[in-house]
Amino acid sequence: MTVVARPSQSASLLGGAISLPRNPCRHAPARHACPWTGEEGTAGTVAVVGAGKMGLPLCAQFASHGWRVIAVDVQPAVVAAINEGRSHVGEEPDLAELVSRAHAQGLLSATLDGGAAAREADVVVLIVPVMLDPDHQPDYRYMDAAVASITDGLHEGSTVIFETTLPIGDTRGRYLPRLVAGGLLADEQLFVAFSPERLFSGAALRNLNTYPKLVGGVGAPSTARAAAFYDGVLDAEIVAMSSAEAAEFSKLADTTYRDVNIALANEFARVADRVGVDVGEVIAAANSQPYSHVHVPGLGVGGHCIPVYPHFLLAGAPDLELVALARRVNDGQVGRAVRAVELAVGALVGQPILVLGLTYREGVKELAYSRAVPLIEHLMVAGARVLAYDPLLSDEEISRLGATPWRWGEPSAARVIVTQTADPTWRDLDPAWFPELAFLYDGRNSLAALPLPPGIGYQGVGLPPGARPRPAS
Ligand SMILES: NC(=O)c1ccc[n+]([C@@H]2O[C@H](COP(=O)([O-])OP(=O)(O)OC[C@H]3O[C@@H](n4cnc5c(N)ncnc54)[C@H](O)[C@@H]3O)[C@@H](O)[C@H]2O)c1
Incomplete structure (x- = not known):
């Protein structure tokens, strides 16, 4: 019999303390495709709108899998740092090296111009905050501005993915109408999905490697296109969900x-x-x-x-x-x-x-x-x-x-x-x-x-x- 003061396994049973084993990179070097149409083994251009604590690790991750990454931010200092190959996010292990390497390889640049970035990009990932107003209602001001900044750059074949947490129904109800206002047909010419960002600050790159990536589109073609993107840039399991709403709800749950x-x-x-x-x-x-x-x-x-x-x-x-x-x-x-x-x-x-x-x-x-x-x-x-x-x-x-x-x-x-x-x-x-x-x-x-x-x-x-x-x- 073993007598201990505290259960020796209890820490590993606590939700946040579970440490998942790292997945080895399973990707062969990607072939550049222009335009990118979701074909396995190919990489295109991705714009990441909001290059903050979560957006910059995403930029580094996507570039490390051969994608050309354009970071978009409203802060000139953030754009300048990335264009010098510097990470402005201090507390993320390995991020500075990855940013510097991606920049040196010519895979990472930054701009203040969301429309121009969306025009060049096959995929646009939105990761700017949605906060609360004083009445505890969602405050969309950053996301509304971010969406407005990319719409005139969207083109046939664009995929738009919301990673910022949104209330259930917003991908389809609030933002899809704005994205298709220029005349693109959803699920045929424009693919739109929600894929929650679930990372823990300070462990973002490690979590990107291990956390299953949930993806739900406004229709099956959008889910498939967004899942194909993540399958090419992440080494974690990709979970294609039944709808954008199910994916939105999963993050709130x-x-x-x-x-x-x-x-x-x-x-x-x-x-x-x-x-x-x-x-x-x-x-x-x-x-x-x-x-x-x-x-x-x-x-x-x-x-x-x-x-x-x-x-x-x-x-x-x-x-x-x-x-x-x-x-x-x-x-x-x-x-x-x-x-x-x-x-x-x-x-x-x-x-x-x-x-x-x-x-x-x-x-x-x-x-x-x-x-x-x-x-x-x-x-x-x-x-x-x-x-x-x-x-x-x-x-x-x-x-x-x-x-x-x-x-x-x-x-x-x-x-x-x-x-x-x-x-x-x-x-x-x-x-x-x-x-x-x-x-x-x-x-x-x-x-x-x-x-x-x-x-x-x-x-x-x-x-x-x-x-x-x-x-x-
Ligand atoms: N921080 C976390 O721990 C965490 C964890 C999981 C998920 N998330 C999700 O990520 C979202 C972003 O969080 P963060 O920590 O990266 O925020 P952050 O404040 O660190 O970064 C947001 C960036 O967006 C930029 N920005 C604001 N408006 C913009 C616009 N219109 N166009 C382009 N850029 C714009 C800001 O300048 C800033 O650099 C959160 O709202 C949340 O949904 C965050």
Whole structure:
């Protein structure tokens, strides 16, 4: 019999922790075809509209499989960097080398002119953000502009693929009419499909190699043409779905599932706080049952995807109860953290509080929907003096969020520290820098093992002080 403290396989059962084996490249060098008509073993020209954190890895991937790639962006600095063979996306392993190689091979260039790029391209991939407006409705301004920029360049044989997450029905209902307005016949002269981008920032190229690529067209010929494109440029499995709507829904289902799951983990954390156990221990044990995939609790959910796409689902189905409730639970985590801090140190008026980690997650320079923004606001409304640090942000970027920049290692009068990301840097935090420190709120449960002098309170999310594992000696 083997007795262990935690199930040894539990990490591999958690959704996000599954690491898929790499697929070897199964492609022989492609023959250039002009025009490209979907024939196996051939490569054409692809325009990628939106050369950001997701678009640039796509450009590099397509070029690495012999396609000529034209990146289109509205930011002159992005276009200039690509035309010099430089990646402007910092946190993506191998991307800089691939961009530089594709550029040197003459396979990658960039332009501000979407129409000209579409005219030259066989395939146009759209990957600009669709966000939320203040009423939580889809904000299409970037995608509408991107679509408008390519329409006059579309020609017989063009394939247009939306990779940006869209509400169900938008590929056909909102954008197809605009794409065929020039007179091209859908599914005969113009092929239109949706294929969700499901990559994880910081692992985009690895995910492109392993994640099945879902493709759904506005008709069978569009699905086939888009699937043929991906079959030539990706080494992952290509899944031809029954419709664009099914493909759109699959992305909303995946991300909404994760939001609801995290909300449940956050509620489990509340129970753990009450009964005095470590929710991490409970979840790891529960997940050793192969059908259980409880995610990780924390200060809430940020980034372009998970907090946004449940609202895309709700925009078309406002009667859904669980989805709306999960959003409220996850958004409520910041308020719960601030109340926990108040309970520990009393009224926050005038108290210096240091927030560590402002991006939506560690290692990714992205502030979209970061929970740091409402966290700083809540603390300031409560009267606290908010200091902040993030290794990915400049002092100016931190000041813009309303906090006073703190320099790593600088002596500080902070009475409270709140971690908003699980950056590994925090493990080197020295409590001696904070002589006034009274309380550490560990918003991502990443500092359970940090040695703290007696008298400094600690609380994680579902990790009450009594359940904090003793630091390893
Ligand atoms: N970032 C992620 O983790 C992630 C993960 C999975 C899927 N996605 C999907 O990818 C989409 C894009 O995300 P991202 O992280 O690459 O965004 P990003 O902000 O990093 O990049 C978007 C790029 O589009 C450009 N752009 C905006 N409007 C344009 C226009 N009209 N024409 C041309 N370019 C334009 C911007 O200048 C920017 O460079 C998201 O909306 C989402 O659907 C993102």
